[in-house]
Structure formats: C-alpha cells, structure tokens
Amino acid sequence: xxxxxxxxxxxxxELTELDRRIGDxxxxxNMDRGFAAVADRLDDDGVPPRETVAQVLRLVATTxxxxxxxxxxxxxxxxxxxxxxxxxxxxxxxxxxxxxxxxAAEGITSRGRAAPGDKTMVDAxxxxxxxxxxxxxxxxxxxxxxxxxxxxxxxxEATVPMIATKGRASYLGxxxxxxxxxGARSTAMLLAAAVAAAxxx
Amino acid sequence: MTVDVxxxxxxxxxxxxxxxxxxxxxxxxxxxxxxxxxxxxxGLGTSLDRVQDALADAxxxxxxxxxxxxxxxxxxxxxxxxxxxxALARRARLVSAPFVEGAVAAAVTAQQGAAREAVAESAEAxxxxxxxxxxxxLVESSADDSPAPAGTHASGETVQxxxxxxxxxxxxxxxxxxxxxxxxxxxxxxxLLARSVADLGVPVTVDGADASSVxxxxxxxxxxxxxxxxxxxxxxxxGAVDVVVGMIEGGFGEE
Numbered sequence: 001x002x003x004x005x006x007x008x009x010x011x012x013x014e015l016t017e018l019d020r021r022i023g024d025x026x027x028x029x030n031m032d033r034g035f036a037a038v039a040d041r042l043d044d045d046g047v048p049p050r051e052t053v054a055q056v057l058r059l060v061a062t063t064x065x066x067x068x069x070x071x072x073x074x075x076x077x078x079x080x081x082x083x084x085x086x087x088x089x090x091x092x093x094x095x096x097x098x099x100x101x102x103x104a105a106e107g108i109t110s111r112g113r114a115a116p117g118d119k120t121m122v123d124a125x126x127x128x129x130x131x132x133x134x135x136x137x138x139x140x141x142x143x144x145x146x147x148x149x150x151x152x153x154x155x156x157e158a159t160v161p162m163i164a165t166k167g168r169a170s171y172l173g174x175x176x177x178x179x180x181x182x183g184a185r186s187t188a189m190l191l192a193a194a195v196a197a198a199x200x201x
Numbered sequence: 202m203t204v205d206v207x208x209x210x211x212x213x214x215x216x217x218x219x220x221x222x223x224x225x226x227x228x229x230x231x232x233x234x235x236x237x238x239x240x241x242x243x244g245l246g247t248s249l250d251r252v253q254d255a256l257a258d259a260x261x262x263x264x265x266x267x268x269x270x271x272x273x274x275x276x277x278x279x280x281x282x283x284x285x286x287x288a289l290a291r292r293a294r295l296v297s298a299p300f301v302e303g304a305v306a307a308a309v310t311a312q313q314g315a316a317r318e319a320v321a322e323s324a325e326a327x328x329x330x331x332x333x334x335x336x337x338x339l340v341e342s343s344a345d346d347s348p349a350p351a352g353t354h355a356s357g358e359t360v361q362x363x364x365x366x367x368x369x370x371x372x373x374x375x376x377x378x379x380x381x382x383x384x385x386x387x388x389x390x391x392x393l394l395a396r397s398v399a400d401l402g403v404p405v406t407v408d409g410a411d412a413s414s415v416x417x418x419x420x421x422x423x424x425x426x427x428x429x430x431x432x433x434x435x436x437x438x439x440g441a442v443d444v445v446v447g448m449i450e451g452g453f454g455e456e
Contacts, residue, residue: 026246065281069246074277077249078284111277167273 001060003197004190005039008032011189018182022169026070027182034068034076053092053100057084071167072183075112075121082107094136097144101125101132112166119162119169119176121183127155128191142198149191156184206311206320207233207263209255209293210304211279212271213246215239221304229308233266235259247278256282260292265317267307267324268295294321302327306416310388323388326415329395372438377428378445381452385423390453391415397448403435405445412445 008015008031016028038060041047050056057080065077083104087096105125114120131151135144157180164176167183208225212218218238225234237255240246259266270276276295283290294317296303303324310323382390386407398405398413408429410417423429429449433441 024245062285065249065285067241069240069248069274071274071277073247073249074274074281077281081284111280 001035001042001056002039003193005035007189007193008035008186011186015182015186018180018185021179022164022172022176023182024070024168027072027186030068030070030072031186034064034073037067038063052089053087053096054084054089057081057087057100071112072186075108075183078107078111079104079125080107082110092141094139094141094144097141097148098132098136101144101148102129105129114166117162118166119159119164119181119184120166121181121187123159123162123181124152124155124184124187124191127151128187142195145191145195145198149188149195152184152188152191156180156188159184204231204233204311204314205264206315206317207235207259207266208304208307208311208320209252209259209266209268210234210236210238210300211247211252211255211268211275212236212238212300213275214271215243217271217300221301224301225304225308228305229312232308232311233259233262234304234308247275249278249282252278252282253286256289256293260289264292266293267311267317267320268293269298269300269303269307269324270295271300294318296321296324298324299328299331302330302416306330306388306419309416309419315387319384319388322392323415323419326388326392326395329392329399330414330416372436373432373434374438374442375430375432376442376446377430378449380423380425380427380429380449382455383425385425385427386418386421386449388415388419390448390455391418393453394418394445394448398441398445401441401444403433403438403441405431405433405441407431407445407449 012028012032014028015031016025019025019027041059041063047059050059061077061080061084064080065073067073068076083100086099086103089096092100105128108125109122112120112122114122116123116126128148128151131147132144135147139147159181160179161177163174164170164172169176169181210218210221215236215238218236222234222236225232235255235258237248237251239248239251241248241250256266268279270279279295283293306327307320307324311320380386386394392415395413395415395418405412407418408421410421412418431442431445
C-alpha cells in the first residue's frame with residue numbers, strides 16, 4: 001500500500017492527463033490524495049494494529065471511499081472492501097491472491113455494473129482475474145500477482161481504441177477512442193505496485 | 202397527515218443541489234430536504250462523508266428518505282454508503298430520476314403525506330414530464346387554421362396548440378369518468394395513464410390538464426369517486442377518449 005501511495009503520487013500527472021482527455025480531469029489528483037491518506041493512516045499509531053491482510057484492505061477501503069472523488073472512490077473502495085472479506089489471515093499464498101483479485105473485481109463489477117469492452121477499469125480487472133486463476137496452478141503468491149499485473153497492464157493498453165459506454169467518458173462517444181482509460185491504467189499501476197512490494201520482501 | 206418522508210439530494214455541485222432544494226421547498230415547505238454535494242473541499246465532485254452526514258441528519262428528523270443523485274458517480278457513492286450501513290439503507294431509497302424534475306415531483310408528493318415508495322415513484326415518473334408531448338388546444342374555435350409552433354411544453358402548463366392537425370379530420374370527443382383509485386390519480390396511475398396517452402399520439406386532457414404529463418395529472422389532486430372530464434381533439438378522438446376512460450374506470454390494477 002505504501003508502494004501504491006508512492007506510485008500514485010509519481011503517476012499523478014499521467015493519470016490527470018488521461019482523465020483530462022476523456023473525463024473530468026481529476027483521477028490523478030484523486031488517486032494521489034486517496035493513497036497518501038492510506039499511507040498516513042497506516043503510519044498512524046492511534047489506529048489499531050493490522051494483523052491480517054483483511055484489516056489492511058478494509059482500512060484502505062474506507063480511506064479511499066472517503067478521500068477519492070468521482071467514481072473511483074466508491075469503485076476502488078468497494079473492491080478493497082470485498083477483497084477484505086476473503087483475506088482474513090496474516091498472509092496470502094497463491095490461492096489467497098486469486099481470491100483477493102477475484103473479490104476485488106467482483107466489487108468493481110457489482111458497484112459499477114460495467115462489462116468488459118465498456119472501456120473502464122473492468123477491462124484491466126477482468127483479464128487480471130483470469131490470469132491469476134491460471135497462474136494459481138502451481139504458482140505462488142508473487143507469481144500470481146505478477147500474472148495478474150501483466151494482464152491488467154495489457155488490458156489497460158487494450159482500452160485505447162475502445163469507445164466508452166460507461167462513466168463520464170461515455171458522453172464523448174466516439175471521441176473517447178484513442179486514449180487509454182484512466183481507471184484501467186491506475187488499476188494496472190496498483191497491481192504493479194503490489195508485485196514490486198511483494199518482490200521486495 | 203404528517204410528512205414522514207424526506208429527500209436527500211446528492212450531486213457534484215453544491216450550488217446546484219442547493220438551488221434544486223430551494224425550488225422543491227417552494228412547493229413543499231414542510232418536507233425535510235438535505236443536500237450532499239461537492240467534494241470534501243467544496244469543489245465539484247462527490248463525498249462519501251457528506252452523503253453519510255446528510256443521510257444521518259435527514260433520518261434523524263424523518264422516518265424515511267428518498268435519495269436523488271445527479272451523475273453516475275453520485276449513484277455509486279450513495280450505493281457505497283448503503284453497503285457500509287445496511288440499517289440506514291433500509292430507511293432510504295435511491296431513485297433513478299432526473300435530478301431537478303424528480304426532486305420537485307418527489308417533494309410535492311411527500312408534502313401530501315405520502316409514503317416513501319409513493320414519493321420514490323413520483324420522482325421516477327418525472328422523466329415522463331420531460332419528453333416531447335402533444336400540445337393542447339386552448340382556443341375554443343376550431344375555425345382558425347393558421348399554423349402555430351408546436352413543441353414540448355413544461356408539465357402543468359397549458360399552451361396554445363397548432364390549428365387543425367396536419368392530417369385527418371379535427372374530431373373532438375369528451376366523456377366523463379369516475380376515479381376508482383383510493384389515492385386518486387397518484388403517481389403510479391398517473392404514470393401509466395401518461396405513458397398510454399403519449400402513445401395514442403392525440404392530445405388528451407383530464408379536467409383540462411395534459412393527460413400525457415404525469416405532473417399535470419398529479420397536480421389535479423383528484424380523489425376517489427371524483428368524476429373527471431376526459432377530452433381529446435384530433436384523429437380518432439373518440440377512440441382516445443374511450444381508452445382513457447377505460448383506464449380510469451379500470452382503476453389501473455389497484456384494489
């Protein structure tokens with residue numbers, strides 16, 4: 001999560017630019033603010049200690065919901081909230097990572113009701129889930145995360161030619177084609193941050 | 202009669218939400234209306250905290266609330282708030298409605314002491330007040346053939362109509378019908394009737410109100426047992442009147 005905060009801060013301008021082209025321009029600022037708040041709360045001694053993955057994810061969920069504006073707050077918030085429900089243990093193995101990614105994606109689709117091809121973050125999450133499920137056959141947590149992150153990155157890039165049918169970008173219609181979906185990009189970045197952090201252990 | 206249902210208006214713009222609340226209050230002075238608009242800093246956007254505060258504040262004053270949201274992410278924030286607090290969610294109902302028109306319609310219905318579901322229905326039925334609708338004939342004489350501009354009109358207002366319709370004979374027909382519904386032509390039957398009248402393609406009035414307008418029908422304030430006059434003008438006016446009389450006297454499927 002701290003790695004995510006650092007990465008979201010570094011990517012702030014990039015995400016802002018994407019969102020400026022096909023949205024309302026606040027995605028970079030929102031993600032930076034949200035994850036900065038997450039990092040602050042993780043460092044806060046007054047907050048109860050986190051012993052399980054679920055506790056961390058739930059803290060992330062409520063923080064993001066309260067600090068990230070636009071659709072991303074409730075979407076990412078719900079993703080982390082649902083992921084928290086299936087990760088009530090101190091650490092995760094390969095199967096645990098699959099469960100996390102699946103639950104997060106389910107949170108996104110149940111809240112946002114987008115489908116693959118709508119040009120949203122679902123276009124990164126859906127491939128991430130599929131890749132995680134395949135990698136879990138014999139893969140450990142890091143390998144599953146890596147597969148998920150790579151698939152999310154490919155999925156995000158694949159949104160470039162799509163025409164948005166959901167969210168603020170859908171108001172642009174055909175003019176939304178040619179720009180990567182900012183939510184898909186930030187999803188790919190978050191999963192990449194997880195890989196980097198896991199590899200660093 | 203007590204006003205037990207309030208409104209929570211969730212939007213990206215605080216001035217817009219406040220203006221909408223002001224409009225709604227003009228017709229509904231006793232209805233509790235709370236706004237949750239703008240991000241944490243008061244700029245454009247939405248805030249879960251504001252939504253949670255507005256819901257808690259409103260539900261401290263009334264039994265239930267109907268929630269309106271402007272653009273998509275406002276809907277998501279409300280749903281997230283509901284997911285985080287299911288007990289609160291049971292007392293609230295998020296509607297899918299045009300923001301301003303829905304808020305006004307909902308407030309009007311709530312002011313009449315209606316239950317939460319009826320208030321929610323009238324918010325959602327407000328979308329029918331926006332679509333293009335046949336214009337009404339105000340002028341008594343049908344001798345005037347000069348064309349006048351046609352177009353959409355705001356619900357509840359009667360406007361000048363074009364002269365004789367472009368094709369077919371200018372039939373006129375009237376009949377009376379007796380309201381069967383316990384609550385008169387309230388939101389649900391008004392919506393059903395308005396939709397059918399819009400499909401008929403002929404201007405129909407009920408006691409002078411545009412029967413293709415949900416708000417106009419509801420504003421009549423009809424009661425059970427009341428006799429109303431149904432009138433139509435245009436091709437097969439008599440057929441249109443028959444349809445409307447049949448619907449009214451059929452009670453719209455309510456007990």
